[in-house]
Amino acid sequence: MLKLIQNEWMKLWSKKATWIMAVLLIVILLANAGITKWIESTSPAPEMDWQEMEMMNLASAEDQLQNPDIGPAQQDYYEGQAAIAEYRLANDAEPFKVESLQQQVLDGHMMLSLVTLFTVIVGAGIVASEFSQGTIKMLLTRPVKRWKILTSKYITTMLFALLFAILTFVSIALFSWIFFGVGDGAFLVWNGSEVVEGSYWAEALKLSVLSLASTWMIGTFAFMLGTVFRSSSLAIGVSIFLMFVGVQLVFLLQRFEIVKYYLFTHTDLTQFYTGFMPIPDITMAMSLIVLTVYFLVFMVISYWTFSKRDVTA
Amino acid sequence: MSNEKIVEIRKLSKTIGKKQIIKNLNLDLHKGEITGFLGPNGAGKTTTIRMMVGLMKPTQGDILIGGKSIRTDFEGSIEKVGVIVENPEMYKFMSGYKNLVHFARMHKGVTKARIDEVIQQVGMQNRIKEKVGSYSLGMRQRLGLAQALLNNPEFLILDEPTNGLDPAGIREFRMYLRKVARENDVAIFVSSHLLSEIELLCDRIAIIQNGELIDIKNVNEHQQSRYYIEAKPAEQAKQVLEEIGFTVHPHENGYLIDTEPEHIPGAIKLLTAAGVDLYAVQPHRTTLEDQFLEMTGGGEIAQAHTK
Ligand SMILES: Nc1ncnc2c1ncn2[C@@H]1O[C@H](COP(=O)(O)OP(=O)(O)OP(=O)(O)O)[C@@H](O)[C@H]1O
Ligand SMILES: [Mg+2]
Numbered sequence: 001m002l003k004l005i006q007n008e009w010m011k012l013w014s015k016k017a018t019w020i021m022a023v024l025l026i027v028i029l030l031a032n033a034g035i036t037k038w039i040e041s042t043s044p045a046p047e048m049d050w051q052e053m054e055m056m057n058l059a060s061a062e063d064q065l066q067n068p069d070i071g072p073a074q075q076d077y078y079e080g081q082a083a084i085a086e087y088r089l090a091n092d093a094e095p096f097k098v099e100s101l102q103q104q105v106l107d108g109h110m111m112l113s114l115v116t117l118f119t120v121i122v123g124a125g126i127v128a129s130e131f132s133q134g135t136i137k138m139l140l141t142r143p144v145k146r147w148k149i150l151t152s153k154y155i156t157t158m159l160f161a162l163l164f165a166i167l168t169f170v171s172i173a174l175f176s177w178i179f180f181g182v183g184d185g186a187f188l189v190w191n192g193s194e195v196v197e198g199s200y201w202a203e204a205l206k207l208s209v210l211s212l213a214s215t216w217m218i219g220t221f222a223f224m225l226g227t228v229f230r231s232s233s234l235a236i237g238v239s240i241f242l243m244f245v246g247v248q249l250v251f252l253l254q255r256f257e258i259v260k261y262y263l264f265t266h267t268d269l270t271q272f273y274t275g276f277m278p279i280p281d282i283t284m285a286m287s288l289i290v291l292t293v294y295f296l297v298f299m300v301i302s303y304w305t306f307s308k309r310d311v312t313a
Numbered sequence: 314m315s316n317e318k319i320v321e322i323r324k325l326s327k328t329i330g331k332k333q334i335i336k337n338l339n340l341d342l343h344k345g346e347i348t349g350f351l352g353p354n355g356a357g358k359t360t361t362i363r364m365m366v367g368l369m370k371p372t373q374g375d376i377l378i379g380g381k382s383i384r385t386d387f388e389g390s391i392e393k394v395g396v397i398v399e400n401p402e403m404y405k406f407m408s409g410y411k412n413l414v415h416f417a418r419m420h421k422g423v424t425k426a427r428i429d430e431v432i433q434q435v436g437m438q439n440r441i442k443e444k445v446g447s448y449s450l451g452m453r454q455r456l457g458l459a460q461a462l463l464n465n466p467e468f469l470i471l472d473e474p475t476n477g478l479d480p481a482g483i484r485e486f487r488m489y490l491r492k493v494a495r496e497n498d499v500a501i502f503v504s505s506h507l508l509s510e511i512e513l514l515c516d517r518i519a520i521i522q523n524g525e526l527i528d529i530k531n532v533n534e535h536q537q538s539r540y541y542i543e544a545k546p547a548e549q550a551k552q553v554l555e556e557i558g559f560t561v562h563p564h565e566n567g568y569l570i571d572t573e574p575e576h577i578p579g580a581i582k583l584l585t586a587a588g589v590d591l592y593a594v595q596p597h598r599t600t601l602e603d604q605f606l607e608m609t610g611g612g613e614i615a616q617a618h619t620k
Contacts, residue, residue, distance in 0.1 A: 007415050016406070138416065145387060232341070
């Protein structure tokens with residue numbers, strides 16, 4: 001199996017497109033850091049100091065806590081936010097500025113949608129391209145069972161996603177270090193009973209692992225479409241369309257019970273830690289179960305069609 | 314040539330939709346023997362070959378390679394098989410060498426030395442580091458052959474392998490196949506449209522039409538020795554030949570006689586003595602094409618030639 005993965009990895013990186021994606025990712029992140037820097041240096045000094053900002057945060061968190069519609073995860077989140085804001089004001093503990101290495105790393109998980117995009121392209125093409133190039137017949141007439149070949153391709157897609165996620169974080173850290181440097185401030189967390197200092201690296205890691213769940217699901221979906229329809233453009237098109245429209249549908253379906261079983265209600269696992277939940281009464285456990293069921297369905301469909309298909313390409 | 318069976322095709326059938334494409338096909342292939350697989354377009358050659366290498370699943374029947382079933386023990390049965398199905402498609406964005414490394418990794422025990430050895434065998438050493446996208450069709454065919462030989466196969470399956478090779482390439486390819494068949498005792502199964510090529514290459518020919526195996530025959534089976542004689546005046550020549558005691562069949566502009574070579578000089582003397590002018594005296598062999606046309610019906614092969 002290791003050799004099969006090695007093969008897929010070699011093919012992936014022998015394609016120019018893969019290198020272009022890597023360069024593109026880095027250029028986008030560089031541009032993003034550059035633009036943030038430019039805006040900072042051209043806009044006038046903020047009218048509010050951080051104390052005023054924290055007071056606003058505190059007010060809005062308390063406001064939210066009055067809202068009867070919020071779910072338990074949001075309840076925890078806003079309680080934490082309120083406690084942290086109070087603590088900052090009481091102890092004169094400044095938060096990170098946006099233009100700092102720390103805050104950029106903390107927000108880095110939002111950039112992982114780029115990784116999702118590239119993973120969709122790779123996952124959709126990794127099986128489909130073998131069919132369109134005609135190489136599938138060379139691949140399947142070896143003493144290797146079909147399911148093993150498909151597994152190696154799936155693992156390669158996921159390794160690609162992981163590598164690009166790491167690349168994203170390294171680039172963000174590097175560029176924000178160059179442009180902004182390490183800023184003052186403390187990272188605080190609410191552990192349920194008191195506010196303590198935490199590691200922003202650990203927090204960034206947690207949030208990005210949670211965001212990668214969405215990369216994983218959409219990537220798997222694209223992989224399935226590519227395997228079933230043997231057309232990477234179709235698979236890429238449908239997956240990217242769903243990636244944008246699928247989330248919007250959550251709002252349309254909001255009033256119906258079925259929304260709780262809908263994939264895109266659950267793809268964003270960071271929602272349990274960022275306070276923004278379109279459907280407030282879901283829980284992390286529920287999301288994990290729903291995602292696992294979807295994953296298994298996607299996998300069964302992929303393996304079934306790939307193993308049974310008569311190859312005439 | 315040992316006569317050990319290596320491949321057994323048993324009651325093989327394939328139905329796609331309502332159409333039965335392969336009908337109850339039975340065939341054995343032996344070590345060291347080259348078997349040609351001949352048939353008009355759409356006869357089912359490619360379909361049969363695709364089933365033999367696991368690309369398609371038989372509707373009924375089975376294929377045993379080295380005694381192992383392709384249905385129940387795919388990895389075991391395909392282990393010692395080398396395959397070229399139609400044009401060998403390679404990864405164009407990688408070098409020929411990387412392509413071979415890629416396929417070598419999918420077999421057990423193919424070493425780097427073995428890769429270099431096959432590259433030498435197909436004469437690709439000078440271009441092997443270049444991208445396959447820059448290769449000519451013939452070079453791709455050579456690379457295709459190289460990948461099929463990587464695992465030291467005991468059985469080679471080739472579907473129209475000489476597509477795109479120049480005459481020298483075809484000849485070299487033929488020599489090479491004969492060599493592996495003889496020296497390594499490899500069984501070879503080749504499908505082709507080129508009758509003359511099959512005739513030169515194969516020991517045995519299986520003919521398929523409309524999904525049915527209609528004949529299996531050995532090439533160079535002892536043929537009745539025949540001579541073609543063209544002479545003028547033709548009537549007089551015929552008379553002389555009949556007087557000697559030959560049975561005379563008109564053929565093209567002359568006659569065919571069934572006889573052994575030792576009787577020919579005498580016949581020529583008699584013909585010249587009788588004042589007949591000889592234009593041609595030559596051994597006559599029925600070509601495979603004649604036999605093939607006879608068996609499959611002219612219309613069908615005419616169709617095959619125009620396609
Ligand atoms: N996927 C398919 N669906 C339906 N019919 C098919 C399919 N594949 C092949 N056929 C039919 O099966 C028959 C045999 O096709 P096959 O490709 O095996 O012929 P062949 O002997 O290799 O012909 P050629 O000499 O042209 O290469 C043809 O009539 C073809 O139309
Ligand atoms: Mg064919």
